[in-house]
Amino acid sequence: MAETIFALSSGAVPSGVAVIRVSGRETKMVLEKICGRVPDARKASVTRLKDPATGEVLDEALVLFFEGPRSFTGEDVAELHCHGGRAVVGKVLSELGKFENCRPAEAGEFTRRAFYHGRMDLTEVEGLADLIAAETESQRKQAVRQMGGALGELYEGWRSRLIHMRAMIEADFDFADEEDVPGSVADEVWSEAAALHGEIAIHLDKSKSGERLRSGLQVVLMGAPNAGKSSLLNAIAGRDVAIVTEEAGTTRDVIEVHLDLGGYPLTLVDTAGLRDAGGIVEREGIRRAQARGQEADLILWAMELDGVPYDDPVSGLPEELREKIPLWIVRTKSDLVTLPEQDSSGTIKEISCSDRNEEGVKMLISALTRFAEETISLGEAPLATRERHRHYLSNCLTGLKTAVHANHLPTELRAEDLRRAADALGRITGRIDVDDLLDVIFRDFCIGK
Numbered sequence: 001m002a003e004t005i006f007a008l009s010s011g012a013v014p015s016g017v018a019v020i021r022v023s024g025r026e027t028k029m030v031l032e033k034i035c036g037r038v039p040d041a042r043k044a045s046v047t048r049l050k051d052p053a054t055g056e057v058l059d060e061a062l063v064l065f066f067e068g069p070r071s072f073t074g075e076d077v078a079e080l081h082c083h084g085g086r087a088v089v090g091k092v093l094s095e096l097g098k099f100e101n102c103r104p105a106e107a108g109e110f111t112r113r114a115f116y117h118g119r120m121d122l123t124e125v126e127g128l129a130d131l132i133a134a135e136t137e138s139q140r141k142q143a144v145r146q147m148g149g150a151l152g153e154l155y156e157g158w159r160s161r162l163i164h165m166r167a168m169i170e171a172d173f174d175f176a177d178e179e180d181v182p183g184s185v186a187d188e189v190w191s192e193a194a195a196l197h198g199e200i201a202i203h204l205d206k207s208k209s210g211e212r213l214r215s216g217l218q219v220v221l222m223g224a225p226n227a228g229k230s231s232l233l234n235a236i237a238g239r240d241v242a243i244v245t246e247e248a249g250t251t252r253d254v255i256e257v258h259l260d261l262g263g264y265p266l267t268l269v270d271t272a273g274l275r276d277a278g279g280i281v282e283r284e285g286i287r288r289a290q291a292r293g294q295e296a297d298l299i300l301w302a303m304e305l306d307g308v309p310y311d312d313p314v315s316g317l318p319e320e321l322r323e324k325i326p327l328w329i330v331r332t333k334s335d336l337v338t339l340p341e342q343d344s345s346g347t348i349k350e351i352s353c354s355d356r357n358e359e360g361v362k363m364l365i366s367a368l369t370r371f372a373e374e375t376i377s378l379g380e381a382p383l384a385t386r387e388r389h390r391h392y393l394s395n396c397l398t399g400l401k402t403a404v405h406a407n408h409l410p411t412e413l414r415a416e417d418l419r420r421a422a423d424a425l426g427r428i429t430g431r432i433d434v435d436d437l438l439d440v441i442f443r444d445f446c447i448g449k
């Protein structure tokens with residue numbers, strides 16, 4: 001933190017305006033040298049930026065100064081809102097680099113300083129990263145909520161209940177020898193711990209939803225060669241994404257399209273048609289198709305309405321994909337034959353469509369939209385959104401469970417399990433030693449954030 005950092009915080013140049021952010025101890029000195037003065041804190045002022053050595057005007061900018069600790073990072077912060085030309089931005093950044101103890105910021109470093117100075121907890125930091133990555137309304141909503149502290153507050157609330165339980169147990173120790181204090185305090189604590197275990201278990205159960213919302217549902221198109229998968233992908237995407245030919249074995253690579261279905265994110269994946277193929281390239285394509293199928297939230301099994309026996313419609317689908325993953329049969333090329341009665345028996349859902357028939361494609365899109373709504377419905381309660389959260393939540397549950405059930409063990413040991421449970425929650429919010437986690441969390445940030 002000894003160094004002052006700077007970076008372009010707005011998007012790619014050229015742009016209408018470019019925001020260059022500076023944070024750290026030298027901020028005031030930088031402003032004096034480059035603007036001629038330190039502007040009033042938290043007031044926008046139009047200022048000429050000058051080369052400190054020659055006095056040459058670099059740009060006319062809007063300048064903001066935030067005096068620490070009332071700033072985004074908690075340090076002195078300046079923002080130079082310059083014109084967004086490549087040369088302007090390049091020149092201002094290079095002048096900033098000439099000041100002593102000033103250097104370009106690393107990815108996420110401003111936010112890292114905000115975390116370090118206690119302006120944000122780790123779940124808020126993650127929420128901010130998610131907000132910048134958000135592509136759909138539901139993702140934006142979840143991220144704004146998490147950035148605003150909803151998830152962190154939930155976990156800190158649970159943690160303070162655990163800390164309170166331990167305090168009760170310790171108080172019970174202190175009074176244990178005195179006759180007039182009833183020995184039931186501990187019993188109460190254990191029933192409270194059991195109740196908390198229940199709450200956290202429910203929350204953990206729903207966490208898959210939060211993660212799916214963050215990363216988008218994976219829907220994988222699979223089927224025999226020539227079934228019409230790529231045509232369907234193009235029809236749903238509304239553009240010509242994948243190559244379509246009458247040759248079986250056209251698609252080899254995995255092709256992804258990101259869709260926004262009623263605000264829910266869904267990635268539709270086109271894959272190579274499955275068959276016992278000879279060529280090396282096609283075989284590799286089929287291997288990748290099956291790997292994507294394994295990770296899918298839903299498989300769309302494409303097959304022509306005509307010509308394929310109805311007794312085993314999914315023949316060709318690897319055994320291991322049949323049971324685990326929801327699967328819809330999509331009868332393609334429905335324009336070529338008259339439709340049989342729709343059969344919607346069992347868990348397998350059937351939809352008929354054709355890339356030549358808008359109605360069928362629309363039906364499929366609305367079925368996918370409903371699937372997304374049902375799978376990742378965004379309720380009122382904040383959801384865990386990362387594997388990291390789930391990991392520590394289950395550590396917390398283990399601690400709680402051990403404490404509750406170990407009634408044959410001395411209370412000190414059971415209290416120690418409560419501490420472990422509380423620490424696991426503290427690792428999620430970043431209140432408990434997290435140095436080892438930070439690099440991973442900040443790795444995905446943009447420079448300037």
Ligand SMILES: Nc1nc2c(c(=O)[nH]1)N(C=O)[C@@H](CNc1ccc(C(=O)N[C@@H](CCC(=O)O)C(=O)O)cc1)CN2
Pocket residue numbers: 019066069070071072079
């Ligand atoms: N120009 C600009 N726009 C931006 C940001 C920014 O840093 N600069 N933000 C960031 O990337 C976001 C806004 N977030 C911010 C959060 C806190 C503070 C801040 O100065 N907080 C002080 C004062 C709060 C107050 O006056 O109410 C504090 O928390 O003490 C600034 C921006 C989005 N837009």
Ligand SMILES: Nc1nc2c(ncn2[C@@H]2O[C@H](COP(=O)(O)OP(=O)(O)OP(=O)(O)O)[C@@H](O)[C@H]2O)c(=O)[nH]1
Pocket residue numbers: 223224225226227228229230231232243244245246247248249250251252271272273274332333334335336353354355356
């Ligand atoms: N009439 C009609 N032809 C279709 C329809 N969908 C696809 N086709 C034709 O069927 C052939 C194969 O279509 P593709 O979309 O390439 O099939 P695919 O399943 O992606 O095939 P592979 O990539 O080889 O596995 C092409 O000639 C398409 O024009 C449809 O709805 N109606």
Ligand SMILES: [Mg+2]
Pocket residue numbers: 229230231242243244250251271272273
């Ligand atoms: Mg194809």
